[in-house]
Amino acid sequence: MSEAIKVDIWSDVQCPWCYIGKRKFEAGAALFDGNVEVEYHSFELAPDTPVDFDGSPVDYLSQRKGLPVAEVEQMLEHVTGIAESVGLHYDYDSVHQTNTVISHELLHYAKAHGRQLDMKERLLKAYFVDGRHVGRIADLADLAAEIGLDRDDVIRALTAHDFLADVKADVAQASAYGIQGVPFFVIDGKYGISGAQDPDTFAQALRQAHTEKSEEKNK
Amino acid sequence: MSDAPDTTAPVAPAEAASVPTIELLGQAAAGGCCGGGSCGV
Numbered sequence: 001m002s003e004a005i006k007v008d009i010w011s012d013v014q015c016p017w018c019y020i021g022k023r024k025f026e027a028g029a030a031l032f033d034g035n036v037e038v039e040y041h042s043f044e045l046a047p048d049t050p051v052d053f054d055g056s057p058v059d060y061l062s063q064r065k066g067l068p069v070a071e072v073e074q075m076l077e078h079v080t081g082i083a084e085s086v087g088l089h090y091d092y093d094s095v096h097q098t099n100t101v102i103s104h105e106l107l108h109y110a111k112a113h114g115r116q117l118d119m120k121e122r123l124l125k126a127y128f129v130d131g132r133h134v135g136r137i138a139d140l141a142d143l144a145a146e147i148g149l150d151r152d153d154v155i156r157a158l159t160a161h162d163f164l165a166d167v168k169a170d171v172a173q174a175s176a177y178g179i180q181g182v183p184f185f186v187i188d189g190k191y192g193i194s195g196a197q198d199p200d201t202f203a204q205a206l207r208q209a210h211t212e213k214s215e216e217k218n219k
Numbered sequence: 220m221s222d223a224p225d226t227t228a229p230v231a232p233a234e235a236a237s238v239p240t241i242e243l244l245g246q247a248a249a250g251g252c253c254g255g256g257s258c259g260v
Binding site: 019 | 221223224240242243244245246247248249250252253256
């Protein structure tokens, strides 16, 4: 069996393109005839957002970006349509805009327990599809329990912020790479892919990294 | 009361891995999110 190609992905739980990009990357990885090892990293799009933001995503984006409500609604309608095209049924009327730092801490907790990929999928679906809150410890612990993690231990770790330093390290590394938007994919530590690109782009990058790795090995 | 920690507080980050130069691949205009919401197409 060939050596896995490592893919590091910077992403935020409340980034609509990150969930779309996840699906497109997964489709690309399926086209690639080889092993892929994925690790998610934290990126906070809006670290100053309150956990209990009083308003809708439309209110939030309109205020934050200084755009008319109609324009924001059009943006969300557009991204919802793209999501639909990859099989994701976004429900923006139910979304709870929040602060995602603790959800990133949970992703690091899940990584430490070998469940990061399942947790990432659960959090994205919770936020965009299920209308669940992903900013409060109790709600996050419920979601963690749904994938089989120990609810009480999750509450303990998140309350103590055991993984906050790991979140900060990811954010610092993103900054060092010059990452300004997400999703951002780093293939085998060599190639960067920004945004929700087509599956073929990911497959091609994986093949390229794989070929180079094989050539290195045979030198 | 907010559950979120003050992310500006001086918590020592775990050591970031070394950062090699990366080559960008793909289209420049793919959809993505930047600070404050969706950016890109």
